[in-house]
Amino acid sequence: MLDQTEGYTTEDGRKIGGVVMEMKNITLRFGGVEAIKDISFDIREGEIRAIIGPNGAGKSSMLNVISGFYVPQEGQVFYKGSPRPQMKPYQVAQQGIARTFQNIALFEGMSVLDNVMTGRLTKMKTGLWAQSLWFGKAEQEETENREFAEKIIDFLEIQAIRKTPVARLPYGLKKRVELARALAAEPSLLLLDEPMAGMNVEEKEDMSRFILDVNDEFGTTIALIEHDMGVVMDLSDRVVVMDYGKKIGDGTPDEVRNNQDVIDAYLGVSHD
Amino acid sequence: MNNRTEGASGPQSVPALLHRNATEFANAPAYREKEYGIWQSWTWRETLEEIEALALGLIDLGAREGDFVAIIGRNRPKLYWSMVAAEMVGAIPVPLYQDAVAEEMAYVLGHCGARFVIVGDQEQVDKVIEIQDQLPTFEQMIYLDPRGLRKYDHAKLHQYSHVQDAGRAKRDELLGELTARQEKLTYDSTCVMLYTSGTTGKPKGVVLSNRNVIETSKSSSEFDDLRQTDDILAYLPMAWVGDFIFSVGQAMWTGFCTNCPESADTMHTDLREIGPTYYFAPPRVFETQLTNVMIRMEDAGRFKKWLFDICMAHARKVGPAILDGEPVSQWDRFKYNLGELFIYGPLKNTLGFSRVRVGYTAGEAIGPEIFDFYRSLGINLKQLYGQTEATVFITAQPDGEVRSDTVGVCCPGVELKIAENGEVFYRSPGVFVEYYKNAESTADTKDAEGWVATGDAGFIEEKTGHLRIIDRAKDVGQMASGALFAPKYVENKLKFFPNILEAVVFGNGRDECTAFINIDLTAVGNWAERNNIGYASYQELARHSQVMDTIQGHVEEVNRSVAQDDMLSGCQIHRFVVLHKELDADDGELTRTRKVRRRIIEEKYADIIAALYDGSTSVSTVTEVTYEDGRKGSISATLEVRSAAVEAIAQKMAAE
Numbered sequence: 001m002l003d004q005t006e007g008y009t010t011e012d013g014r015k016i017g018g019v020v021m022e023m024k025n026i027t028l029r030f031g032g033v034e035a036i037k038d039i040s041f042d043i044r045e046g047e048i049r050a051i052i053g054p055n056g057a058g059k060s061s062m063l064n065v066i067s068g069f070y071v072p073q074e075g076q077v078f079y080k081g082s083p084r085p086q087m088k089p090y091q092v093a094q095q096g097i098a099r100t101f102q103n104i105a106l107f108e109g110m111s112v113l114d115n116v117m118t119g120r121l122t123k124m125k126t127g128l129w130a131q132s133l134w135f136g137k138a139e140q141e142e143t144e145n146r147e148f149a150e151k152i153i154d155f156l157e158i159q160a161i162r163k164t165p166v167a168r169l170p171y172g173l174k175k176r177v178e179l180a181r182a183l184a185a186e187p188s189l190l191l192l193d194e195p196m197a198g199m200n201v202e203e204k205e206d207m208s209r210f211i212l213d214v215n216d217e218f219g220t221t222i223a224l225i226e227h228d229m230g231v232v233m234d235l236s237d238r239v240v241v242m243d244y245g246k247k248i249g250d251g252t253p254d255e256v257r258n259n260q261d262v263i264d265a266y267l268g269v270s271h272d
Numbered sequence: 273m274n275n276r277t278e279g280a281s282g283p284q285s286v287p288a289l290l291h292r293n294a295t296e297f298a299n300a301p302a303y304r305e306k307e308y309g310i311w312q313s314w315t316w317r318e319t320l321e322e323i324e325a326l327a328l329g330l331i332d333l334g335a336r337e338g339d340f341v342a343i344i345g346r347n348r349p350k351l352y353w354s355m356v357a358a359e360m361v362g363a364i365p366v367p368l369y370q371d372a373v374a375e376e377m378a379y380v381l382g383h384c385g386a387r388f389v390i391v392g393d394q395e396q397v398d399k400v401i402e403i404q405d406q407l408p409t410f411e412q413m414i415y416l417d418p419r420g421l422r423k424y425d426h427a428k429l430h431q432y433s434h435v436q437d438a439g440r441a442k443r444d445e446l447l448g449e450l451t452a453r454q455e456k457l458t459y460d461s462t463c464v465m466l467y468t469s470g471t472t473g474k475p476k477g478v479v480l481s482n483r484n485v486i487e488t489s490k491s492s493s494e495f496d497d498l499r500q501t502d503d504i505l506a507y508l509p510m511a512w513v514g515d516f517i518f519s520v521g522q523a524m525w526t527g528f529c530t531n532c533p534e535s536a537d538t539m540h541t542d543l544r545e546i547g548p549t550y551y552f553a554p555p556r557v558f559e560t561q562l563t564n565v566m567i568r569m570e571d572a573g574r575f576k577k578w579l580f581d582i583c584m585a586h587a588r589k590v591g592p593a594i595l596d597g598e599p600v601s602q603w604d605r606f607k608y609n610l611g612e613l614f615i616y617g618p619l620k621n622t623l624g625f626s627r628v629r630v631g632y633t634a635g636e637a638i639g640p641e642i643f644d645f646y647r648s649l650g651i652n653l654k655q656l657y658g659q660t661e662a663t664v665f666i667t668a669q670p671d672g673e674v675r676s677d678t679v680g681v682c683c684p685g686v687e688l689k690i691a692e693n694g695e696v697f698y699r700s701p702g703v704f705v706e707y708y709k710n711a712e713s714t715a716d717t718k719d720a721e722g723w724v725a726t727g728d729a730g731f732i733e734e735k736t737g738h739l740r741i742i743d744r745a746k747d748v749g750q751m752a753s754g755a756l757f758a759p760k761y762v763e764n765k766l767k768f769f770p771n772i773l774e775a776v777v778f779g780n781g782r783d784e785c786t787a788f789i790n791i792d793l794t795a796v797g798n799w800a801e802r803n804n805i806g807y808a809s810y811q812e813l814a815r816h817s818q819v820m821d822t823i824q825g826h827v828e829e830v831n832r833s834v835a836q837d838d839m840l841s842g843c844q845i846h847r848f849v850v851l852h853k854e855l856d857a858d859d860g861e862l863t864r865t866r867k868v869r870r871r872i873i874e875e876k877y878a879d880i881i882a883a884l885y886d887g888s889t890s891v892s893t894v895t896e897v898t899y900e901d902g903r904k905g906s907i908s909a910t911l912e913v914r915s916a917a918v919e920a921i922a923q924k925m926a927a928e
Binding site: 012013014113146147150151153154155157159160162209212213216217 | 307308309310419420422423534535537538541
């Protein structure tokens with residue numbers, strides 16, 4: 001059964017709660033290719049959980065399983081204690097899961113503000129007619145959602161580009177806007193697919209700070225995929241290591257760092 | 273009410289002014305800040321309530337009279353309120369530059385012995401925590417933005433709103449104490465302490481009294497007819513005396529509204545939205561804005577470019593005259609109005625200057641073209657000359673007497689005198705009390721009669737009474753003929769040409785002046801590209817004969833302009849070279865703030881200087897250069913020594 005034991009406290013004094021999501025013996029195949037082989041792990045409430053591994057290890061596939069986009073052939077996903085049925089993307093969003101993408105997926109022609117506002121769509125209840133006529137509750141609803149979007153913009157320090165079309169922004173800022181859109185949905189679980197890929201050191205530092213602040217300020221549970229080992233070890237509470245679709249390590253950054261299988265996977269192993 | 277005094281005496285402290293404003297302008301906006309995409313505003317009554325709550329909270333935390341309260345952060349209403357709240361409890365606010373590194377802060381905080389530090393955000397909290405071991409007197413820190421600070425040890429750390437809440441909760445208990453402390457404030461109690469930026473040696477703490485701040489605010493507000501309905505944008509560093517006088521002193525005196533931008537990056541958007549009526553910026557800001565306008569006009573369509581060009585040509589002709597109220601023909605006025613409709617109005621709107629009634633620039637010389645550009649648009653841009661030690665105002669230009677080459681006439685209440693060596697001295701109600709814990713420097717700067725040395729050399733024009741600053745006093749010398757030698761005056765004139773990046777003028781103790789010139793690679797390179805002139809390096813371009821001709825033209829134009837000046841006509845440039853390398857801070861030729869280090873340049877290029885004076889037409893030289901990674905190399909070059917036409921001085925004398 002699902003492990004709902006009480007959480008733990010991290011070294012810096014953050015309270016980590018019980019398990020919110022558990023993967024049980026997940027296997028995912030594309031035709032004959034086994035992208036994920038019999039993997040089990042859990043994500044606890046309020047923690048920063050990293051998934052790392054070399055190229056082609058199946059990390060993004062794993063994230064897509066967590067988000068419900070891929071349905072595994074074998075195994076089951078438990079979310080908040082109950083097995084999760086197959087869902088449509090909007091149902092996933094309504095459950096409180098938001099994500100960013102490895103290859104930025106923003107509306108390029110729209111302004112930053114409008115992009116962030118799309119993250120609020122699941123929170124809007126008024127219908128098409130009311131919204132197009134600006135009638136009744138629609139106006140009040142827009143104001144409330146705009147206020148929330150502005151708080152996110154303030155939080156991520158992107159006020160200066162609020163009205164700028166996304167297409168005109170540099171890569172690092174687009175990544176930040178994507179994070180803003182995900183946060184606008186007020187997720188309880190945030191999935192980040194390589195949030196720092198292609199960034200310079202300064203941008204990485206900024207992004208790390210934002211991730212920690214999001215976790216700290218909103219108590220959001222975060223699962224992230226990242227290549228930069230330094231960043232992963234600094235940010236995360238627990239790390240899952242994958243290689244060729246298999247789980248080869250799971251634990252705190254220190255445990256993972258000293259795991260022989262992980263060292264072999266990253267540095268290669270001599271065959272003699 | 274308790275602190276409101278009427279009649280000749282008037283309010284004797286900044287908190288007393290606040291009480292007056294809260295009664296007289298109760299519902300008028302006092303502060304605005306853009307947050308969450310909209311302008312949040314506070315009326316004078318609300319401002320008083322906020323400041324009082326914080327002051328009570330500070331007393332609750334144990335703030336004593338005479339304590340120093342350091343304030344670090346970007347321009348935000350809450351930090352301005354912190355300064356006034358500190359004054360209310362009898363403490364002394366000390367604003368610091370927010371971009372200072374931790375060690376610089378350690379010196380200032382240690383020097384004044386601040387017990388309390390009020391900061392904007394986590395960045396500043398981290399810096400103070402880093403240095404707190406060096407600060408024996410430091411006790412409590414208050415922060416505005418709680419982001420990222422949840423996990424910090426809160427033994428010495430308090431959130432701003434919590435301090436206010438504590439103050440509100442204990443209002444009945446502590447209000448008596450607060451009122452008593454405010455009543456003790458006099459015209460002579462310290463209002464604020466501001467540290468000079470410390471370009472020479474350690475920063476010095478300039479102590480300014482309520483008298484300094486209120487008298488200066490009063491006279492300068494009257495000088496420029498500032499009104500209660502004015503708006504300013506507060507975006508310059510809070511530690512700078514100008515910002516204190518504009519955003520606290522004058523704001524409290526006249527009751528106008530101080531607007532704070534959302535962040536440093538949104539300054540230009542916020543400027544447009546607010547449309548200040550009273551605006552200050554250093555020349556650099558105006559220069560950048562003008563360059564941006566020009567670059568965008570280059571990219572505009574042909575019709576728009578044509579319209580812009582003819583309208584601006586007309587504006588240059590009659591704009592300043594119209595602004596100064598001089599007679600202009602009806603036809604010219606009509607054309608100017610058309611230009612206003614099509615170009616000037618929309619342009620001013622884009623720049624955020626639609627409503628500017630009084631604009632100031634100061635700090636360094638502003639190029640006449642830049643200055644005239646803004647004035648021809650109908651923006652009342654003026655110059656002022658001031659110092660921290662004078663509570664800003666020494667001289668300013670009255671409306672209708674604005675020129676790019678003077679810094680104006682004495683502000684009300686200011687007396688000026690020029691020493692024998694040309695150094696400018698002043699005396700005014702704004703003269704600072706002392707340098708904190710530095711009696712020696714105080715005595716060096718301010719004499720027993722209250723005259724303060726500015727360190728700048730200048731003179732007062734006889735006809736107009738305007739002060740003109742020519743140079744730093746220590747750089748001013750004499751030529752062999754006994755004529756005044758002021759290199760920076762000539763260098764500035766040269767540098768106003770976009771093609772000239774840097775210039776160094778020599779001539780102290782000699783018969784004639786000569787100059788080194790650096791071309792501006794961007795401007796000259798652009799010109800070369802448009803004229804199909806190929807070049808491989810800076811050195812090659814600098815040596816190109818057409819470039820030399822252009823520079824010679826500039827030098828001769830400067831000579832004509834210098835010759836107009838009775839006192840400095842001896843500083844005309846007789847010969848010059850265009851240097852084969854850019855003067856560089858890495859080679860020690862410039863300071864990190866791009867100021868010329870004359871002594872070092874004179875030693876390093878002694879051979880070229882010799883060639884400038886011995887009549888040779890070219891000089892071969894080898895110069896050592898330092899690359900950015902610290903490696904050293906050398907470049908050799910043969911430079912052409914050009915002679916420039918000079919205006920005969922005798923002729924001018926004869927004409928008079």
